[in-house]
Amino acid sequence: MTDKRRRRLPRSVREQEIIDAALGVFSKRGYRAAVVDEIADLAGISKPMVYLYLGSKEGLFIACVRRESQRLAAAFREAAQAGDSPEQRLWAGLGAFFAFVAEHRDSWVVLHRQAPEQGEAIAQEIADARRSVMAEVNGLVRDGITKGGEADRLGEQEADFVAHALVGAADSLTDWMERHPGEPPERVTVRLMNVMWVGMRNVLVGEVWVPPQHDA
Amino acid sequence: MTDKRRRRLPRSVREQEIIDAALGVFSKRGYRAAVVDEIADLAGISKPMVYLYLGSKEGLFIACVRRESQRLAAAFREAAQAGDSPEQRLWAGLGAFFAFVAEHRDSWVVLHRQAPEQGEAIAQEIADARRSVMAEVNGLVRDGITKGGEADRLGEQEADFVAHALVGAADSLTDWMERHPGEPPERVTVRLMNVMWVGMRNVLVGEVWVPPQHDA
CATH class of the missing domain: 1.10.357.10 (Tetracycline Repressor, domain 2)
Structure with a gap:
């Protein structure tokens, strides 16, 4: 639970933040080893919200x-x-x-x-x-x-x-x-x-x- | 069971034949979808023999x-x-x-x-x-x-x-x-x-x- 999590942001901004976080995790871990929990945590958002925004781990990668x-x-x-x-x-x-x-x-x-x-x-x-x-x-x-x-x-x-x-x-x-x-x-x-x-x-x-x- | 299967060949020749077969299958199917049965069949040899020669699907790919x-x-x-x-x-x-x-x-x-x-x-x-x-x-x-x-x-x-x-x-x-x-x-x-x-x-x-x- 970070400070970020409590901020209210427009969807488009939030989505960009999730993609920023996903980029870092995919780059560091590789696609297979990457886990959505880490992306969610980095973006300061819950995992279900990440799925809501970008669908799946594959969807996250494609967005990146x-x-x-x-x-x-x-x-x-x-x-x-x-x-x-x-x-x-x-x-x-x-x-x-x-x-x-x-x-x-x-x-x-x-x-x-x-x-x-x-x-x-x-x-x-x-x-x-x-x-x-x-x-x-x-x-x-x-x-x-x-x-x-x-x-x-x-x-x-x-x-x-x-x-x-x-x-x-x-x-x-x-x-x-x-x-x-x-x-x-x-x-x-x-x-x-x-x-x-x-x-x-x-x-x-x-x-x-x-x-x-x-x-x- | 092809004619090939019955031939007796030196190990080095057999190995090259297996690699030939594996190349064709990996190229056509991709690594993930490729199955060793098809490679064995193409090479005219049993699947256990393929494993004996080249260890695993990964070993086959590496040999290729x-x-x-x-x-x-x-x-x-x-x-x-x-x-x-x-x-x-x-x-x-x-x-x-x-x-x-x-x-x-x-x-x-x-x-x-x-x-x-x-x-x-x-x-x-x-x-x-x-x-x-x-x-x-x-x-x-x-x-x-x-x-x-x-x-x-x-x-x-x-x-x-x-x-x-x-x-x-x-x-x-x-x-x-x-x-x-x-x-x-x-x-x-x-x-x-x-x-x-x-x-x-x-x-x-x-x-x-x-x-x-x-x-x-």
């Missing part, structure tokens, strides 16, 4: 995946839209991604490390989340082309290919980032720009991409 | 992950070693990877899509498999540098970064490949070389990397 993937996609989109060249949009988008992962570790653990085989509904939600992130990146790639005056160079299929390569590389690099906690997300972004933007050949001969000076 | 990740790493390594420039080594290594995925779909489903949260032992085995593939790619990246006369340009940490980007991109692109079954692995490889080798900037302005003519 949905909210956090939307946040991640929005962070990526907003950052990318602010850039005024393909190079800057990619740089800003990737920067927002790595910053999100660094700042919201629990969210990333739930989105990235929790198993897809937790049952159909969760697998579906994670697949949807990945698709929505992929769509953002695809949009950035296609948008980058058009605004760069090279319309029609990259078809839908090619843009989707580049999006898969980018998302896969960025996903995988969060594991690298985890093992190099001293490396700030900004440096990780610049490193990836070196590999993906200027190209690995240039990295190999020692050429280094530097962030454009212009406003960003 | 171990064998197939070693095969994949070996295919990558052998192909990459045959190239005589960094560019050719990367091209050949990625080509072997995508060819393996296309030709051994069951293996790739088990390695890539089966959940890590199937228990500690399996999660450990999949993590080990990923580490061993990463080590091959890391070796290729560092080797590429040294033989290219650019020793010391890339440190261990930087090579590991590039390896993570490459492995992540390639992993993610197998999903793209699955949705474009008409695309042969060779074309997927050339596409990725365009993105990762020549650099995304060059793709954006319409420059296209073509495989070197020299012997490969």
